[in-house]
Amino acid sequence: MKIKVINKGHHALPEYQTELSAGLDLRAVLSESKVLAPLERVLVPTGLYIELPQGYEAQVRPRSGLAFKHGLSVLNAPGTIDADYRGEIGVLLVNLSNEQFEVKDGERVAQLVIAKHETVEWEPVETLSDTERGAGGYGSTGKK
Incomplete structure (x- = not known):
């Protein structure tokens, strides 16, 4: 799949890190480093603009290494x-740790995953079909 992209940043376009990676690493485009205090959030620019085809979305996801090692995540x-x-x-980056974290220019701050999606049309009804689970909510499966 080809996606039109404009790169106004000074880093190379995002790349897959391995042949079977689902996400492309997004890099911070900063004129100076930004220190994130505990629980602070910041919108990190990437310099990237894309044109997705109809029926697709791009998902901005946390990087597992930053989450595990430094407590950083993508807030939404x-x-x-x-x-x-x-x-x-x-990238809406948040520091969930108890320590400051310095976001530097070029830092890989998130992953971008391209995903196909469906557009639904609602069909109003009075009842839904029965299932074994029924209306069982959070934590209801696997319990007798």
Whole structure:
């Protein structure tokens, strides 16, 4: 699949790190480093603008290494980029640790996953079909 992209940043386009990777690493485009205090959040620019085909979205997801080692995550994970959005891709990064973290220019701050989706049409009804689970909610499966 080919996706049109404008790169206004000074880093190479995102790449897959391995042959079977699902996500492309997004890099921070910063004129100076940004220190994130505990529980602080910041919108990190990437310099990237994309044009997705209809029926696709781009998902901005946390990087597992940053989450595990430093407690950093993407606050609205996964962040959805719709096919009609033409603005810059930003990463809403949050520091969930008890220590400061310095986000540097070029830092791989998130992953971008391209996913196909369906558009639904609601069909109002009075009842739904029965299932074994029924209306059992959070934590209801696997219990007798």
